[in-house]
Amino acid sequence: MVTFFQQVVNGLQLGLVYALIALGYTMVYGIIKLINFAHGDVFMVGAFMGYIGFTFVKLPWPVALVMALITCAVIGVINERLVYRPLRYAAKISALISAIGASFFIEYFTSLNFVFGPNYISYTPPIKEITWIIGGVRITDIQVVILVTVAAFLALLQLLIFRTKLGSAMRTVSFDHDAARLMGVDVDRTISFTFFVGSGLAGIGGVLFGFAYPEIWTFLGVMTGLKAFIAAVLGGIGIIPGAVLGALIMGQVEIMTAAYISSQARDAVAFAILIIVLLIRPSGILGRNEPEKI
Amino acid sequence: MNKTKQMVLALVGVVVLYALLKALIVTGIIGPYWQIILNESMIYVIGGLGLSIIYGFTGQFSLGHAAFVGIGAYCAGWFAITFSHYGIWASLGSLVVGMISAGLVGYLIGVPILRLKSDYLGIATLGFNFIVYDGMQNSDKLSSVLGGAQGMTGVPQFQTFEWYFVTAVIVFILVRNLVFSSHGRAFTAIRENETAADVVGISPARTKIMAFTVGCVLAGLGGALYAHNYPYVNPDSFTFLESINYLIIVVLGGMGSMTGTVITAVGWTFLLEVLRMFLSLLGPSFINLRGVLYALILIVVIILRPQGIFGGMEASFLVPYIGRRKSNAAAGS
Amino acid sequence: MPLLEVKNLGINFGGLRAVNKFDLEIQAGEIVGVIGPNGAGKTTVFNMLSGYYRPTDGTIAFKGRTMNGLRPFQVAQRGIARTFQNIRLFPQISVLDNVRIAFHPRAGYNMLDSILRTPRFKAREAELTGRAMNLLAVFGLEDKAEIKANGLPYGAQRRLEIARAMAVQPDLLLLDEPAAGMNPAEVQQLVELVRFVKEKFDVTVLLIEHQMGLVMNLCERLVVMDFGEIIASGLPQEVRENPKVLEAYLGRGAVA
Numbered sequence A: 001m002v003t004f005f006q007q008v009v010n011g012l013q014l015g016l017v018y019a020l021i022a023l024g025y026t027m028v029y030g031i032i033k034l035i036n037f038a039h040g041d042v043f044m045v046g047a048f049m050g051y052i053g054f055t056f057v058k059l060p061w062p063v064a065l066v067m068a069l070i071t072c073a074v075i076g077v078i079n080e081r082l083v084y085r086p087l088r089y090a091a092k093i094s095a096l097i098s099a100i101g102a103s104f105f106i107e108y109f110t111s112l113n114f115v116f117g118p119n120y121i122s123y124t125p126p127i128k129e130i131t132w133i134i135g136g137v138r139i140t141d142i143q144v145v146i147l148v149t150v151a152a153f154l155a156l157l158q159l160l161i162f163r164t165k166l167g168s169a170m171r172t173v174s175f176d177h178d179a180a181r182l183m184g185v186d187v188d189r190t191i192s193f194t195f196f197v198g199s200g201l202a203g204i205g206g207v208l209f210g211f212a213y214p215e216i217w218t219f220l221g222v223m224t225g226l227k228a229f230i231a232a233v234l235g236g237i238g239i240i241p242g243a244v245l246g247a248l249i250m251g252q253v254e255i256m257t258a259a260y261i262s263s264q265a266r267d268a269v270a271f272a273i274l275i276i277v278l279l280i281r282p283s284g285i286l287g288r289n290e291p292e293k294i
Numbered sequence B: 001m002n003k004t005k006q007m008v009l010a011l012v013g014v015v016v017l018y019a020l021l022k023a024l025i026v027t028g029i030i031g032p033y034w035q036i037i038l039n040e041s042m043i044y045v046i047g048g049l050g051l052s053i054i055y056g057f058t059g060q061f062s063l064g065h066a067a068f069v070g071i072g073a074y075c076a077g078w079f080a081i082t083f084s085h086y087g088i089w090a091s092l093g094s095l096v097v098g099m100i101s102a103g104l105v106g107y108l109i110g111v112p113i114l115r116l117k118s119d120y121l122g123i124a125t126l127g128f129n130f131i132v133y134d135g136m137q138n139s140d141k142l143s144s145v146l147g148g149a150q151g152m153t154g155v156p157q158f159q160t161f162e163w164y165f166v167t168a169v170i171v172f173i174l175v176r177n178l179v180f181s182s183h184g185r186a187f188t189a190i191r192e193n194e195t196a197a198d199v200v201g202i203s204p205a206r207t208k209i210m211a212f213t214v215g216c217v218l219a220g221l222g223g224a225l226y227a228h229n230y231p232y233v234n235p236d237s238f239t240f241l242e243s244i245n246y247l248i249i250v251v252l253g254g255m256g257s258m259t260g261t262v263i264t265a266v267g268w269t270f271l272l273e274v275l276r277m278f279l280s281l282l283g284p285s286f287i288n289l290r291g292v293l294y295a296l297i298l299i300v301v302i303i304l305r306p307q308g309i310f311g312g313m314e315a316s317f318l319v320p321y322i323g324r325r326k327s328n329a330a331a332g333s
Numbered sequence C: 001m002p003l004l005e006v007k008n009l010g011i012n013f014g015g016l017r018a019v020n021k022f023d024l025e026i027q028a029g030e031i032v033g034v035i036g037p038n039g040a041g042k043t044t045v046f047n048m049l050s051g052y053y054r055p056t057d058g059t060i061a062f063k064g065r066t067m068n069g070l071r072p073f074q075v076a077q078r079g080i081a082r083t084f085q086n087i088r089l090f091p092q093i094s095v096l097d098n099v100r101i102a103f104h105p106r107a108g109y110n111m112l113d114s115i116l117r118t119p120r121f122k123a124r125e126a127e128l129t130g131r132a133m134n135l136l137a138v139f140g141l142e143d144k145a146e147i148k149a150n151g152l153p154y155g156a157q158r159r160l161e162i163a164r165a166m167a168v169q170p171d172l173l174l175l176d177e178p179a180a181g182m183n184p185a186e187v188q189q190l191v192e193l194v195r196f197v198k199e200k201f202d203v204t205v206l207l208i209e210h211q212m213g214l215v216m217n218l219c220e221r222l223v224v225m226d227f228g229e230i231i232a233s234g235l236p237q238e239v240r241e242n243p244k245v246l247e248a249y250l251g252r253g254a255v256a
Helices: A001-033 A039-055 A060-089 A092-112 A141-163 A163-173 A177-182 A188-212 A220-236 A240-260 A266-280 B003-026 B032-057 B065-083 B090-114 B118-139 B160-178 B181-192 B194-199 B204-231 B239-253 B258-282 B284-304 C042-049 C071-076 C097-100 C111-116 C120-136 C152-168 C184-201 C212-218 C236-241 C243-250
Strands: A131-134 A135-138 C004-013 C015-025 C033-036 C057-062 C080-082 C172-176 C204-208 C221-226 C229-234
Touching: A001 A039, A001 A141, A001 A163, A001 A220, A001 A240, A001 B204, A039 A060, A039 A092, A039 A188, A039 C042, A039 C111, A060 A092, A060 B003, A060 B284, A092 A220, A092 B239, A092 B284, A092 C097, A131 B284, A131 C042, A135 A141, A135 A163, A141 A188, A141 A240, A163 A177, A163 A188, A177 A188, A177 B194, A188 A220, A220 A240, A220 A266, A220 B118, A240 C080, A240 C172, A266 B090, A266 B118, A266 C097, B003 C042, B032 B065, B032 B239, B032 B258, B065 B118, B065 B204, B090 B118, B118 B239, B118 C221, B160 B181, B160 B239, B160 B258, B160 C111, B181 B194, B181 B204, B181 C097, B181 C111, B194 B204, B194 C071, B239 B258, B258 C184, B284 C033, B284 C080, C004 C042, C004 C071, C015 C042, C015 C212, C033 C042, C033 C184, C033 C212, C042 C080, C042 C172, C042 C204, C071 C080, C080 C152, C097 C120, C097 C152, C120 C152, C152 C172, C152 C184, C184 C204, C184 C212, C221 C236, C221 C243, C229 C236, C229 C243, C236 C243
Parallel strands: C033 C204, C033 C221, C080 C172, C172 C204
Antiparallel strands: A131 A135, C004 C015, C004 C057, C221 C229
């Protein structure tokens, strides 16, 4: 029984990190209906920023966190401007192909020797690992840091979206671009800002991921990003609470599968669950099924 | 130039092309390595045409195409190994096995999944890709021949160009026939406006499933050929990244253009190899530059031509001639 | 036997009763119009008749057989064709193919025939193409046969949609606001077109329309809806003077 709760805690740790990444996917999809293929790679850059921050620049970890946030946010915005904006009103598939190109670019560029290099990098996280045992379950200080950081940023995000003008603009543009324009919203700037926030969160996710699983490489974003994306779809793509819900579920599913079935089957089981959910609730758990007007 | 003349010229062109390539192979100008690549491009043509039917023509966003190629490869490979004492008949039979196995799985998956809308269908097919990959990794539990994570070896190898070229040409002709028929029109109707197609008497569910099945059959054929072109059939050749390759071929080539799919399939295969060749000449540290260049090319092309290189266009000799005022049958009588 | 017999048709959307107690009987050869203010439920009725929505109550019988629960493509195959308020053509496909697609259920050959180009395919395809071209000619579109449908001007697109609907070989044609976006001259042309179609193809017409010019000139009988129910029906002149009808329109500030 204790092992079960241990796995729940482990799953929570993973799910919280997924949540930060999933939020970026869902916010971008909500506002321009694009699957931001390159988002996972932005997360990867965040992980590397964290690593570089602690290991070479010897920054205290909150500073490294902020550095990663800003770097990734900027990369996200550059991506949007250069690669997505030209195709914003073209066929969605064209924008998706462009996103795929952006993803490959980031992956292969950072793999070059003069950037991050193609190898796996293991390092010691800057937090001394303290463990508490509560009711037989091991909880590390890293897990607490992750929990607190994610919770804090989720709260900030809520504030942003529901209490600020920018947040209100984001919600309006998600609804309808033309209507938003007519109401005086600067659609371009709002979209860029959405990418800024979403990518920044992914950057933080990368740093936290590095704390918990300190082995990183330039293709880290592929699978992790994909799983976070599944999480966002599971919860209802475009719906912010859905991203968090989906991520927490994904984290649990993945850890439980690894613990009780096999480590190899993780992805397959996660996907199988996703497919089943989609067949029952085609728009995700919290998704609203909007029927076509005929 | 009238249609018959165009078609004859096209056929002559194909024969000339074959003769030319064959000459280059026989004289050794195209060495064994490039022969394999040439065969590979034919495989991409076949698989690409499959996805073209599913996505380019019928609009069903499948991100799991490589899984069906893989199913074809494994089933065909298993068959060819198990019945290898029948020699070439085993291999020929394995092509059929590859087609049927992939087509059957495609049908069974298609029935529930094709109800999903665009993006969600893509995600579900992506998921299927992963599930199949996982199955391939564990295939040795089903039969040791299949090899599991290390991959399957022992499939009799046929790298003779004729196999691949002739198959690709036949597939191309048959696909063209399908596209320019009432069934092909039903496919495009679904892509263009599913609601309107419904209202003129075309069953969306049945049409989508049909298109998906046909596309998967072609994927299976491509996979079966793959098994004979390479000494290893490895799960890592059928990941979702490979599905994305097929997607790129279809979209970059131009949705709904067979010409585009074929040319892009061949062109893309060779582009990657040429890049690899060039960069390896510069030195080992430049290998990843290939990925960077690939990505840049992809981005630039799609931004400059969002509809794809041949978007909306088809080689004119492919399009059937339409007679005017043909029959006297009064409409509606 | 009436061609179309609708009894007590009703539908709920969540808590909203969009259509209630809708009865309609149409004999073969009639031209009947359904009018009413926006939101009255007219298109919802069409959507039920064509199989998009499943009615919550009531029955629909066509040529004596019940149609409840049929999918749109099955409804089409039984002989009811419809057009849409916002034209739904197949935009990237040629004009000719837009019409040929509608012949698919009756193409007369299977996929194997298509792939192998059997003699049966060639014969049936030629026949099908000929009929499609003739149909285009009837609607004045044959010289545009190979243009993409989205390249047609608006009026021609409307005609194409009707041509395609006729290719379904319907006994009943449902026209949903066919005159939307047309000026008076075009409306008059449409009136003549619908009359012509009805005569030439021996088809019964049920149409939804706002434009009174079309409705008064064309329809033999009118049904007026408001708030999901029928509030009046009868000859056009009678309906026009019905106080309930006037209230429904003028009371909402809509232009009659």
